[in-house]
Amino acid sequence: MSEISRVPSTQTLALLPARDSSYWRRALRSRSLVVGASWILLVGLSALTLPLVLQLDPYSVAPTQRLQGPSLEHLAGTDSYGRDVFARLLSGALTSLRVGLIVCLVTAVAGSIIGVLAAFNSVLDQILMRICDGLMAIPGILLAVSLAAALGPTISNLIIALAIVYTPGLARVVRSRALAVRSDTFVEASRVQGARPVHIMVRHILPNTFSITAVQATFIFAESVITEAALSFLGAGVQQPLASWGNMLNQGKDVIMQAPQIVVFTSLFLVLTVLALNLLGDGLRDTVDSRGVRPQPRRARSSRKRPPRDATARAIEPEGTQL
Amino acid sequence: MTAMALSTPLTMSRLGIDVDTRDTRLELVSDVTLEVGEREILALVGESGSGKTLTARAALGLFPPHAHTSGAINLHGTEVLTASAAELRSLRGKDAAMIFQEPSTALNPVFRVGWQIEEGLRAHGVAPRAERKRIALDMLRAVGIPEPETRYDYYPHQFSGGQKQRIVIAAALALRPSVIIADEPTTALDVTVQAEILDLLRQCRESFGAAIVLITHNMGVVADLADRVAVMYQGRIVEQAPVDELFATPRHPYAQRLLAAVPSLGASTGSDDAPQPPRAQPQAASGLPDPGGSPAVAASGLSVSFATGWRKPRFAAVDDVSFEISHGEVLGLVGESGSGKSTIGRAIAGLAPVSAGSLVVLGGDISRTRGAVRRALRRKVGYVFQDPATSFNPFLTVEESVAEPLLIHRAAPNARARTARVLELLDAVQLSRGMASRRPYELSGGQRQRVGIARALALGPSLLVADEPTSALDVSVQAKVLDIFQELQRELQFACLFISHDLAVVELLADRIAVLQRGALVEIGSAADVIQRPTAAYTRALIGAVPLPDPVAQRARRAAALTRADPHPPSKPHLI
Numbered sequence: 041m042s043e044i045s046r047v048p049s050t051q052t053l054a055l056l057p058a059r060d061s062s063y064w065r066r067a068l069r070s071r072s073l074v075v076g077a078s079w080i081l082l083v084g085l086s087a088l089t090l091p092l093v094l095q096l097d098p099y100s101v102a103p104t105q106r107l108q109g110p111s112l113e114h115l116a117g118t119d120s121y122g123r124d125v126f127a128r129l130l131s132g133a134l135t136s137l138r139v140g141l142i143v144c145l146v147t148a149v150a151g152s153i154i155g156v157l158a159a160f161n162s163v164l165d166q167i168l169m170r171i172c173d174g175l176m177a178i179p180g181i182l183l184a185v186s187l188a189a190a191l192g193p194t195i196s197n198l199i200i201a202l203a204i205v206y207t208p209g210l211a212r213v214v215r216s217r218a219l220a221v222r223s224d225t226f227v228e229a230s231r232v233q234g235a236r237p238v239h240i241m242v243r244h245i246l247p248n249t250f251s252i253t254a255v256q257a258t259f260i261f262a263e264s265v266i267t268e269a270a271l272s273f274l275g276a277g278v279q280q281p282l283a284s285w286g287n288m289l290n291q292g293k294d295v296i297m298q299a300p301q302i303v304v305f306t307s308l309f310l311v312l313t314v315l316a317l318n319l320l321g322d323g324l325r326d327t328v329d330s331r332g333v334r335p336q337p338r339r340a341r342s343s344r345k346r347p348p349r350d351a352t353a354r355a356i357e358p359e360g361t362q363l
Numbered sequence: 364m365t366a367m368a369l370s371t372p373l374t375m376s377r378l379g380i381d382v383d384t385r386d387t388r389l390e391l392v393s394d395v396t397l398e399v400g401e402r403e404i405l406a407l408v409g410e411s412g413s414g415k416t417l418t419a420r421a422a423l424g425l426f427p428p429h430a431h432t433s434g435a436i437n438l439h440g441t442e443v444l445t446a447s448a449a450e451l452r453s454l455r456g457k458d459a460a461m462i463f464q465e466p467s468t469a470l471n472p473v474f475r476v477g478w479q480i481e482e483g484l485r486a487h488g489v490a491p492r493a494e495r496k497r498i499a500l501d502m503l504r505a506v507g508i509p510e511p512e513t514r515y516d517y518y519p520h521q522f523s524g525g526q527k528q529r530i531v532i533a534a535a536l537a538l539r540p541s542v543i544i545a546d547e548p549t550t551a552l553d554v555t556v557q558a559e560i561l562d563l564l565r566q567c568r569e570s571f572g573a574a575i576v577l578i579t580h581n582m583g584v585v586a587d588l589a590d591r592v593a594v595m596y597q598g599r600i601v602e603q604a605p606v607d608e609l610f611a612t613p614r615h616p617y618a619q620r621l622l623a624a625v626p627s628l629g630a631s632t633g634s635d636d637a638p639q640p641p642r643a644q645p646q647a648a649s650g651l652p653d654p655g656g657s658p659a660v661a662a663s664g665l666s667v668s669f670a671t672g673w674r675k676p677r678f679a680a681v682d683d684v685s686f687e688i689s690h691g692e693v694l695g696l697v698g699e700s701g702s703g704k705s706t707i708g709r710a711i712a713g714l715a716p717v718s719a720g721s722l723v724v725l726g727g728d729i730s731r732t733r734g735a736v737r738r739a740l741r742r743k744v745g746y747v748f749q750d751p752a753t754s755f756n757p758f759l760t761v762e763e764s765v766a767e768p769l770l771i772h773r774a775a776p777n778a779r780a781r782t783a784r785v786l787e788l789l790d791a792v793q794l795s796r797g798m799a800s801r802r803p804y805e806l807s808g809g810q811r812q813r814v815g816i817a818r819a820l821a822l823g824p825s826l827l828v829a830d831e832p833t834s835a836l837d838v839s840v841q842a843k844v845l846d847i848f849q850e851l852q853r854e855l856q857f858a859c860l861f862i863s864h865d866l867a868v869v870e871l872l873a874d875r876i877a878v879l880q881r882g883a884l885v886e887i888g889s890a891a892d893v894i895q896r897p898t899a900a901y902t903r904a905l906i907g908a909v910p911l912p913d914p915v916a917q918r919a920r921r922a923a924a925l926t927r928a929d930p931h932p933p934s935k936p937h938l939i
Contacts, residue, residue: 225754226764229818232712233768234741243767247758 066327073323079316080137083309087133096127098283107299116305119288120295125302129309131283136313139199139268144261146203147210148253154207155214156241156249159222169215172208180205180267181274188276198277202267206260213256214249221248251328255321262317269310285310372541372574373399373422373459377434380417382427391427392417392598395434399542402568404575406585406606408621409595410837411808415578418595419544422576423459424451439541456483460535464547466527470519477503477515480534487538502533505570506563524700525556532563536571543567544576549584553699553864558908561588580838582625583910586610586917594618606914624842625912626867628894657726659826659858660688660711664720667706680706682882683720690825691856695873695890697866697905703882704862705749708828711860712746713737725826742772745819745857749831751811755803761814762799765789768821788817792847809840813847820851827852827859833868845871866909870894878902 067073090096102122110117116125154172158165184201191197221227222245230240271277272286280287285306292302380392392414399405407415417427421436424443436443439458441450460483463469470479480499489495496515503511506529519527528548535543545564549557565588567573577589585592585606592609594602594617602615613619663685668677681703688694698704709715710722713729722730727740748754755764765788766781768774775781786796792813803811812832819827832848833841849872852859863869869876869890876893878886878901886899897903907924911917 225748225750226756228714229746229748229754230756230767230771232714232741232744232746233771233818233822234738235767235771239771243759244756248756 067323070323070326072319073327076316076318076320076323079312080320083133083313084137087130087137090130091127096124096130098123098127098131099281100124107295109299110301117299117301119291119299119302125288125305128283128288129285129305132285132288132306133309133313135195135278135282135284136265136268136310139195139202140261140264140317142199143202143206143264144257146199147206147260148257150203150207151210151256152214152246152249152253154211156218156245158211158215159218159245160237160241165215168211172211175204175208178205181270184267184271185274185276188271193276193279195278195282198268198271202264206263210253210256210260214253217249217252218245221245255325255328258317258321258324262314262321265310265314265317371398371400372439373576374437375418375422375434376437378418378421378436379433380414380421380426381431381433383429383431388431390598392421395595395598395600397593397600397603399574399576401541401574402572404564404568404577404588404590406577406579406589406592407595408579408582408585408592410580410621410839413595414598415595416546419546419576419578420461422542422544423455423461453487456540457487457538458540459542459544460538460540462528462531462535462543462545462548465551466524466531467519467551469531470527472519475516475518476522476530479519480530480537483534483537498537499533502537503530505536506530506533507559508533523556524552525559528552528556528560529563532560532567536567536573539571539573541573542576543573544578546578547580548577550579550581554866554908555699555904557584558910561910564588581910582622582838582912583917586912586914587910587921589914594621610912610914621839622912624839626842626845626865626871627912628867628870628906628909657723658687658689659692659725660686660860661723662686662707662720665707665710665717665722666719667703667710667715668718677718679882680715681710684879684882684884685720686877686884686887688826688858688860690858692875693852693859693861693873695869695876696860696862696879697864697869697876698879699864699905701881702879704864704879705830706882707879708746708830708860708862711826712744712828713741738772742768742774742822743825745822745824745827747812747815747819747827747829747832750835751803751808751815752835754815755811757802757804759802760799761789761794761801761803761806764803765799765814765818765821768818772822774822784821785817788821789814791820791851792817807840808836809844812836812844816844816848816851820855820857823855825857827857828862829859830862831864834864841868848872866894866906878905 091098100123102118105114105118105122106120108114108118108122114124114126116129119125119128154168158168180202183205184198187197187201227240227244230244235243268277268284269286269289272284273290275287275290277286278284280291288306289303289310292299292306296303374397376396378392378395379390382389382391395414395418397405407419409415420426421432422438422443424446426432432444434444438454441454441458443451443454446454470476477496477499480502481495484495484498489498500511500515503514508514508526508529514522519530522530528551532548543564548564549560552560561584564575564577568575575588577584579585589606591603591605593600594609594613594615596615596617602609602613602618604614609618610622613622665681665684666679667681668679671678684703684707686694696704696707706715710717710730711724717730722728725740725743727736729737729740729744732740759767762782762785765785766775769781769784775784782799785799789796789798794810794813794817798806798810798814803814806814812835815832819829829848833844836844845868852872859872861869861872873890875888876886876890877884878893878899880901885901886893886897888898893902894906897906907920911920
């Protein structure tokens with residue numbers, strides 16, 4: 041791949057790989073994206089498979105084996121009921137990832153719809169954005185605690201509370217992107233052809249907001265994991281005996297002198313997972329945003345032209361060859 | 364002003380610039396050898412991507428990131444490629460200065476222009492404040508800015524585009540550099556302003572003794588200003604010759620093609636009337652029913668105005684304009700930027716509101732209809748946009764983009780029929796069928812614009828609005844696109860409003876030409892009449908300002924203009 045190639049040659053351009061594969065390769069080149077995604081996959085897969093393989097049960101109580109240290113039998117020791125901490129860590133991981141994933145998906149879908157609709161109709165824009173402003177004023181934990189108090193502390197109430205809190209932020213981001221895309225010429229071109237608003241929204245605006253939604257949703261994933269842990273720690277989230285990193289920390293703090301490994305391992309998992317999610321989001325942003333730090337071999341020659349989206353070698357235009 | 368011993372301020376020998384990309388190393392410039400003599404204007408021409416800007420910037424030691432250089436550049440006795448950062452700093456501005464293409468972005472909007480002219484002086488240690496201000500005022504006066512004492516404290520937004528370019532030139536001249544690198548200095552400007560800036564550059568050479576490296580793709584500008592021309596193609600200089608020699612007998616095939624592709628004003632009506640067949644009987648050639656007798660577009664007293672703010676007068680972009688376009692006729696619409704020519708095109712397509720008067724398009728009033736009637740009307744109107752880079756959704760393939768109108772109007776019974784139609788359209792604009800699965804950013808500007816034409820023609824429109832379809836393209840690419848356009852128009856006989864700022868392009872295509880000035884129609888008539896025998900003074904000024912792509916003729920015209928007293932007295936610079 042390192043041979044010197046003449047610049048504006050159609051042959052060279054034709055030989056370049058298609059964009060789809062280069063998207064993949066760009067993603068794989070981003071170290072933070074690969075590291076973050078690997079950790080999340082590792083945790084998720086272990087939580088799904090290891091309990092079956094190793095015959096781990098997060099709920100089996102063994103009063104004789106309370107607060108033991110790490111051993112071959114119990115990799116991360118046992119808690120004050122004699123339950124295997126490693127099994128509970130994995131089970132808690134499943135809870136956290138499930139809550140995070142559902143919140144991030146719900147938020148992404150709802151936020152995209154609200155954002156695109158708001159960008160399209162000025163009346164709707166005022167209504168939706170004022171509602172969003174109102175919701176953004178409510179602290180997430182407070183809303184979740186009150187929902188838990190009113191409807192009972194279940195996982196689904198937790199998901200509802202988090203989705204309500206995070207949707208407005210995403211909707212705003214999508215709206216601003218949609219407004220920018222709406223003023224692009226290709227939207228006008230579609231309008232001149234007689235396209236209905238729904239057609240423009242679905243076919244032109246929505247796909248162009250995907251990249252920003254994906255990045256934003258990843259960060260919401262990370263925040264949801266933290267908030268879920270905080271709420272469970274406070275007792276307003278996932279309840280015992282179901283395992284969650286939050287309620288494990290709560291329980292572990294009472295016995296921190298006798299069995300510090302409970303708090304240490306749980307915190308470690310929580311921190312690493314949130315870090316991985318943030319890395320994933322950062323990497324995703326670098327991949328999606330073509331104005332990153334990548335070398336751009338060609339100077340912009342006309343200010344009226346935007347730099348091409350994919351400013352790799354293929355962007356060099358072989359205009360001279362088609363005379 | 365120093366180092367008198369050197370007669371050639373700038374020499375490059377076997378310059379090569381390679382840039383590392385992720386996968387490969389690109390050779391952007393190779394084996395460039397050129398000399399710029401004292402007081403010489405050397406034009407570097409070539410199309411975008413040919414390396415002319417890279418070459419010229421290299422003289423200042425400005426390289427793109429991840430660049431590797433070879434060869435040697437000698438600027439006033441300094442080896443640029445091996446110079447230290449401090450040496451380069453002292454050389455920039457003092458020995459060689461740069462004039463940029465887009466004056467509105469070359470000036471910082473938050474600083475006063477006087478301060479910006481003095482910036483270089485401060486950097487080069489011209490210490491006394493009063494001295495700096497004196498030089499700045501002299502420079503402003505020299506480039507023809509009226510009342511420099513007052514204007515010294517103005518901000519860039521208070522100047523017009525042409526004046527901003529004068530200020531950029533003033534800043535470049537402040538340290539009396541022996542070499543000025545002008546990177547497309549007039550591309551962003553209107554023709555009349557361009558003529559003034561070219562005059563100013565000529566005076567830079569005559570009064571300041573500066574050598575100029577002029578980067579341009581406009582052969583008219585080359586003919587007007589340059590002494591010598593270097594033609595660049597694919598990163599190499601393929602031909603270097605004095606300007607008269609190059610225009611008379613270009614040797615390299617690329618230089619020949621380049622010159623052949625330049626549309627020349629007054630050429631198509633002068634020598635060859637034959638290839639333009641009369642297009643008087645175009646009725647019912649396209650498959651769509653023509654409402655008998657009535658023109659394709661009839662505008663009478665058309666006005667378009669925009670709200671500028673609460674309780675402020677509305678801005679009239681188009682004011683009381685009346686014209687007609689018959690079926691099968693091409694009406695060229697010319698005017699400078701801000702003359703409202705694009706607004707008229709947008710009004711015809713229903714993108715801009717009609718505030719007064721009437722605009723009947725294909726028998727319907729597009730601005731006052733809604734819903735299904737409006738959609739039916741839009742089905743018969745195609746639109747080609749100016750900027751091919753933004754007029755396609757990057758998520759759609761070429762095929763999907765071209766098929767979109769078919770999809771919107773359910774004009775094809777099934778997906779297979781749509782694909783067939785798309786391939787037919789790609790054939791019509793001479794793109795290979797393999798392009799169908801590509802995405803817009805994988806195509807060159809010219810190819811993209813051809814896809815734009817294919818999309819506009821997808822439904823067989825009886826009217827096409829082309830809004831500066833070639834202004835973002837290189838000359839040679841433009842020639843190809845115009846060729847295809849002309850051929851399709853002859854074949855399909857659609858009526859067309861062709862908007863352009865380039866008189867030569869409009870003359871090539873249009874049956875009739877309308878000239879707009881500040882929203883008002885100045886002149887309308889047959890193409891030959893408007894170009895050969897313009898009646899309005901504005902049209903004459905517009906035609907007179909276009910530099911002819913022929914150095915001998917252009918020189919003769921300039922001499923004639925000088926004896927006839929200067930047509931732009933306020934812009935005549937008073938040089939010190």
